[in-house]
Amino acid sequence: MSSSSVLYDAPGPRAKVRNRIYTVVGSLAVLGLIAFTIYRMNVKGQLEPEVWNIFNNAGVRTNIRDGVLTTLQVFAVAGALSLVLGLLLAVARLSDHKAVSRCATGFIELFRAVPLLITIYALWVLFLTYKENLGVVGENSGFWALVIGLTVYNGCVQAEVLRAGVNAVPRGQVEAAYALGMRKTQVMTMLQLPQAVRAMLPTVISQLVVTLKDTSLGYVILYPELLYAARQMANNIIVNGENPITAVVIVVGVIYIAMCLALSWLASWIERRGRRARKGIAVAAAAEPVVELAEADQTLSTPKDGSA
Amino acid sequence: MNVLLDYLPEFREGFIGTVLLTLASGLLAMVLGVIIAGFRVSPVPPLRLFGTAWVTLFRNTPLTLLFLIVWFVLPVIFFPGLNPWMKALITLGCYTSAFVCEAVRSGITTVPLGQAEAARSIGMTFSQTLRLIILPQATRTVLPPLSSIFIALTKNSAIAGAFSVAELFSVQKLLSDKGYTIGWIFLWVALGYLVITFSISGLFRLLERRMGVAR
Secondary structure, three states, X not given: OOOOHHHOOOOOHHHHHHHXXXXXXXXXXXXXXXXXXXXXXXXXXXXXXHHHHXXXXXXXXXXXXXXXXXHHHHHHHHHHHHHHHHHHHHHHHOOOOHHHHHHHHHHHHHHHHOOHHHHHHXXXXXXXXXXXXXXXXXXXXXXXXXXXXHHHHHHHHHHHHHHHHHHHOOHHHHHHHHHOOOOHHHHHHHHHHHHHHHHHHHHHHHHHHHHHHHHHHHHOOOOOOHHHHHHHHHHHOOXXXXXXXHHHHHHHHHHXXXXXXXXXXXXXXXXXXXXXXXXXXXXXXXXXXXXXXXHHOOXXXXXXXXXX | OHXXXXXXXXXXXXXXXXXXXXXXXXXXXXXXXXXXXXXXXXXXXXXXXXXXXXXXXXXXXXXXXXXXXXXXXXXXXXXXXXXXXXXXXXXXXXXXXXXXXXXXXXXXXXXXXXXXXXHHHOOOOHHHHHHHHHHHHHXXXXXXXHHHHHHHHHHHOHHHHHOOOXXXXXHHHHHHHOOOOHHHHHHHHHHHHHHHHHHXXXXXXXXXXXXXXXX
């Protein structure tokens, strides 16, 4: 707030009156919008006690809980795997061997440019086609399609984030390490990666928020995560002659927003802590891309670039 | 290979559908995003609150959930009878506007303090300062993040295909339902998206070169 208040003066008497009028009008407009929404919901019978009573049903609550658990399960596996893949791809892309680094670059560019939904869907169809030959994967094709799709896409993004972190480590430190006689592997694992991870932690967590949101793509491949489970449930219940989709969607939406906000809050907490410590490379500075970084990695400038 | 040649009309229609949807919802997101950014820096508290709520809500909701809301809840409560394309436009536009808003707002903070002070000292009002002094300068810094926002928007439009809007994902779905090898379909559809995203980043690089200033 303080940064933007430079756009207007401390208000004088007339501006104060005007601002007060705007405040009243603005509040009325916002309140009016809310009131109108509630009125329309009431007219359409979405506020009837029967509709909201469904959440007192143990079965409904179990359904939602199971949905949350499946979503968290997919998120945990995909999140962990994407971090591992991201680390590997980042190291591969920074490799001195031309072939390795080119392969990694191609992989990253391809899967970052293709919509995640398309990757997931293609994997799903692939797994369904070769169901018999895949063993464990074949039996849970929905789960693995979702997890592998999320891993590949988010792994590529995490790789770029980590690469930017590695590049942000001051050149002198790397030279000093070589001067001490460290090998390239040692420089990477003992000097560059720890600093990159530390500097990029807020961005990495922001990308995990995106991963969490993207688990809802399971809806499209009929995998019973929270969204699909909720939709199925709403379709099976009939209250006052119609499906309580509105009520279910509101509850599910609140759950999603709460989960994402919790993760975002963690990211900003870490960022604040990192700023206070002021050791090594600056946390915030590394998250703001320098020109060459911005060109190399476009997602960096907006950590939560809203891919799905 | 045959998949592309046999179903060229479908692929073409899907490609055009993706491009059109991206363009239209990108435009809507720009307009909404700049307005909401204006709200967020304005001197009127309820508008600031509204802007913050808008951004928080849209940034933390999965896009699939938003699509679900616009498809099945919005028609019940507000306006029935929207066609799928309009619904997709609204969903993608509102979702992306939250990211545009944050990009514009961070662009506003990069304009040197003195510029706003100078504008105020010659008697400009808040809206004049914003319109004539701050936003034109902020545009330059905002270009790189906007480019990645539009690339993300292109990719997000795939979800509209899952909700039966004709675009590239729906082509993939249609053809794999017909039993074609998923590998080839994936490759062609991916190529379609690559063409669009590379055009966007190329266009923005051009814009940056023309509008960029050293500061």
